[in-house]
Amino acid sequence: MSLVANAVYVDGKKRIDPDTLETTFELMRTSGGMGWIGLYRPSAEEISAVAAEFGLHPLAVEDATNGHQRAKLERYGETLFLVLRPARYLDVEEKVEFGELHLFIGHDFVVTIRHAESPDLGIVRRRLEADPELLGTGPQAVLYALLDQVVDEYEPVVLGLENDIDEIENELFGGAPDVSRRIYELHREVIQFQRATQPLQTMMESLLRGSEKYQLEAELSRNLRDVQDHVIRVVERVNTFRALLQNALTVHSTLVAQRQNEEMTRLTETSLSQGEEVKRISSWAAILFAPTLIASIYGMNFDVMPELHWAIGYPFALLLMLGMGVGLWWTFRRNDWL
Incomplete structure (x- = not known):
């Protein structure tokens, strides 16, 4: 079953954990509370059931069903649809693993659809449930907490990539035989990370511009600005990483050409001597x-x-x-x- 988390909240407090989506829909109607449904790699039928209940736009439903979407923010009437690209750094493999998270945010519901292990949304639920005042502000609080979690999980990735780049700089001048392959692989990961993080800048700006129109709480707006600051820092560092790797590729090409010239010179001198x-x-x-x-x-x-x-x-x-x-x-x- 892809339903991994399911609850109805009234005034920031959990009322019940329904066993089925149908029970959740009924409790939302009778209690007037907010429903928060978490799905993990759901089937098309499960997504269709949620879409029919909340009146989700067919285009957004199609994106959520198919997956493999770029990071983006779209508004369909009163419903926000977001695609986030969370990431985590795998220390053993020294690689970055990218996930995909779809969010539907309405006036009384939140639907999260994960297509990978990251991020850990259980952390977000426990954090919000421990702060009923914040959770009581509605789906916007969940949106903020989810964005904050995804951006926070970028920090270990940034540190891991930074460490990899430092190692490459040492290998570059140490003459490691496979350094060129590692540079290209890391450069590809940085480009993917850049594609995941850069759209967040525009998304955060769009959310903050609509804070007055949609009567966002002042404290929540400040929290979103804090997330925006973190996003800007991450994007700047990722841009720096890409520039460093491009320079590393140039330096590597220069060193290879220099070694080839030295070898040709040595062979020429040997030939002349002979x-x-x-x-x-x-x-x-x-x-x-x-x-x-x-x-x-x-x-x-x-x-x-x-x-x-x-x-x-x-x-x-x-x-x-x-x-x-x-x-x-x-x-x-x-x-x-x-």
Whole structure:
């Protein structure tokens, strides 16, 4: 059963916890109290039953049934429809988990529809039930308390993301191999968090603008302004996180390019060094090849060779070997091969 909380309040005090929605509707009519219905991942039939009783707009009902909505505030006649995107930081996985909370706020009812574990609405109920004076102001008090709870639960997320960014900065200059993947994943989470928090600024402004028109209690207006201040601080820090991660991506790209340039420089220097060695070896090979060529020619076993019976043939061959060797050495030396 998706009905997780169900109560009727009169003058800020709980009258009864009905077992069914039908009982809740009957008690609301007979007592003139405020009904607060909490649903967790309800079926389409359960949402339709609530919609039929309170006359909820079909478009809002469709959004609440389908889920996966952006954070927003819409007014359908006397009914407010809000979509909030609560979040919580999972320490073990070091990730942010996003939820979805739908609120229908009427003149005598509050309907909450959760599509995730967060936020813990039981905390909100106990807090308001402990303050009958505040709860006695009606559904607006519940709206304030729900907004306050969602925004308060953003604080651990902000601290978790801040810690992750600090770790990334250390890994960035430490040369961690998977730092680029972590930066991209964290950047995606920050963007999702930004999409969840930024619309709250406009929503809070809209609620405060309508405080006089809908005769909101002065103390409740002050409480909403306090929530608005918290929202502004959260949004500013999230914007800072996104800027830091974008800078981290730029720095990482620069460091990778720098390492690649250093590697290319090292390879180039190695190649040049190897080239110099090859030139030296080739030069000495050529110098040694010249006398070897001459000696091999004169070492051939032919009977008829003009120089064999020449008196100065032997010293001439030696001088030729020496001359060619010195000539090649001088040529290579002049061209910086030796």
